[in-house]
Amino acid sequence: MAPLPAPEPARHLETTASLEARKLRFEVNRVALPMGVEGTFGLIRHPGASLAVPVLDDGRVVVLRQYRFAVATRLLEFPAGTLDPGESPLATMQRELQEEAGYSANRWDPLGAMLPCPGYSDEVIHLFLARELSLLSERPPGDDDEDLEVVLLEPGQLDAALAAGDEYLDGKSVTAWFRAKQLLGL
Amino acid sequence: MAPLPAPEPARHLETTASLEARKLRFEVNRVALPMGVEGTFGLIRHPGASLAVPVLDDGRVVVLRQYRFAVATRLLEFPAGTLDPGESPLATMQRELQEEAGYSANRWDPLGAMLPCPGYSDEVIHLFLARELSLLSERPPGDDDEDLEVVLLEPGQLDAALAAGDEYLDGKSVTAWFRAKQLLGL
Numbered sequence: 001m002a003p004l005p006a007p008e009p010a011r012h013l014e015t016t017a018s019l020e021a022r023k024l025r026f027e028v029n030r031v032a033l034p035m036g037v038e039g040t041f042g043l044i045r046h047p048g049a050s051l052a053v054p055v056l057d058d059g060r061v062v063v064l065r066q067y068r069f070a071v072a073t074r075l076l077e078f079p080a081g082t083l084d085p086g087e088s089p090l091a092t093m094q095r096e097l098q099e100e101a102g103y104s105a106n107r108w109d110p111l112g113a114m115l116p117c118p119g120y121s122d123e124v125i126h127l128f129l130a131r132e133l134s135l136l137s138e139r140p141p142g143d144d145d146e147d148l149e150v151v152l153l154e155p156g157q158l159d160a161a162l163a164a165g166d167e168y169l170d171g172k173s174v175t176a177w178f179r180a181k182q183l184l185g186l
Numbered sequence: 187m188a189p190l191p192a193p194e195p196a197r198h199l200e201t202t203a204s205l206e207a208r209k210l211r212f213e214v215n216r217v218a219l220p221m222g223v224e225g226t227f228g229l230i231r232h233p234g235a236s237l238a239v240p241v242l243d244d245g246r247v248v249v250l251r252q253y254r255f256a257v258a259t260r261l262l263e264f265p266a267g268t269l270d271p272g273e274s275p276l277a278t279m280q281r282e283l284q285e286e287a288g289y290s291a292n293r294w295d296p297l298g299a300m301l302p303c304p305g306y307s308d309e310v311i312h313l314f315l316a317r318e319l320s321l322l323s324e325r326p327p328g329d330d331d332e333d334l335e336v337v338l339l340e341p342g343q344l345d346a347a348l349a350a351g352d353e354y355l356d357g358k359s360v361t362a363w364f365r366a367k368q369l370l371g372l
Binding site for chain 1: 188189190191193194195196203204205206207208210212214217219220221223225226227228229230253254255256257258259260261263296298299300301302303304305306307308309310313330331333345348349350351352353354355356357358360361363364365368369
């Protein structure tokens with residue numbers, strides 16, 4: 001894939017307030033935008049994350065039904081996780097695929113970098129396609145506050161679930177599935 | 187479309203800190219998750235937003251090239267905006283389509299509700315397909331800190347831009363485009 005565009009930073013003038021919670025930091029910053037306007041904006045600083053679209057040899061995809069307190073709902077999501085300090089996006093994803101879904105993968109292809117909330121978060125999620133999967137005999141322990149179950153879906157079943165309207169659309173998962181379908185020619 | 191699932195709220199125990207910036211509020215909350223675990227989590231409270239995929243009669247889509255300070259980049263995005271107090275998602279989008287893109291639309295179809303950051307934001311973005319567009323003779327004034335230009339793309343050009351890897355993937359826009367392609371049979 002081609003290189004991403006060079007950054008065009010806003011000029012940071014002052015951080016007037018900040019708060020931290022686990023891996024997140026919220027800042028209120030006064031900045032000068034490239035267009036010349038100055039303003040005060042809230043911003044989440046996030047260490048970044050990885051997501052994988054895992055595809056079994058028979059074509060089914062590995063999806064999670066995961067509880068999310070922020071939206072009080074169980075969502076259909078692909079396995080994903082936050083980068084640990086110093087960890088590469090691929091290493092994060094190899095770890096999370098084992099912890100969350102109980103699979104390892106031999107074949108990894110990048111699907112690009114997605115921005116979940118570019119209006120107020122600097123989070124970048126690195127997307128991967130994971131193939132040549134093996135079910136682990138024992139799943140390694142993950143975060144103890146995760147509440148999820150593994151679901152195997154045919155591509156057509158996943159498309160139908162997203163089209164039906166009775167499912168919230170998880171931005172990172174739909175974006176990754178769009179790119180996976182492009183790469184797989186589905 | 188079918189109704190979305192009923193909410194399954196986590197039990198709120200305590201807000202230990204909070205910060206506000208414009209329409210965003212960041213809270214650090216102690217909550218009891220449905221699975222029984224208690225924990226402290228950061229959360230953005232957001233008033234919600236709307237997004238439209240505007241399709242011209244000749245099949246081209248109306249896209250914006252918009253600067254986002256949080257990620258220091260100009261992104262390819264569909265027109266979108268935050269709900270004003272008491273404003274319906276459709277009214278927000280009719281206003282934003284005029285302010286950001288300079289078009290009005292006669293035909294509106296819902297494309298579902300997407301969650302950009304369900305791990306740490308309660309934001310819901312209401313997606314629409316906008317058709318039967320008319321270019322306004324004069325664009326109404328929008329936010330004075332917006333830095334954007336209007337781009338018209340063939341569907342195949344948009345798909346190619348998302349596949350090329352030299353473009354950050356904006357989650358809300360790719361998700362909306364996925365749903366629009368489903369509805370339009372593209």
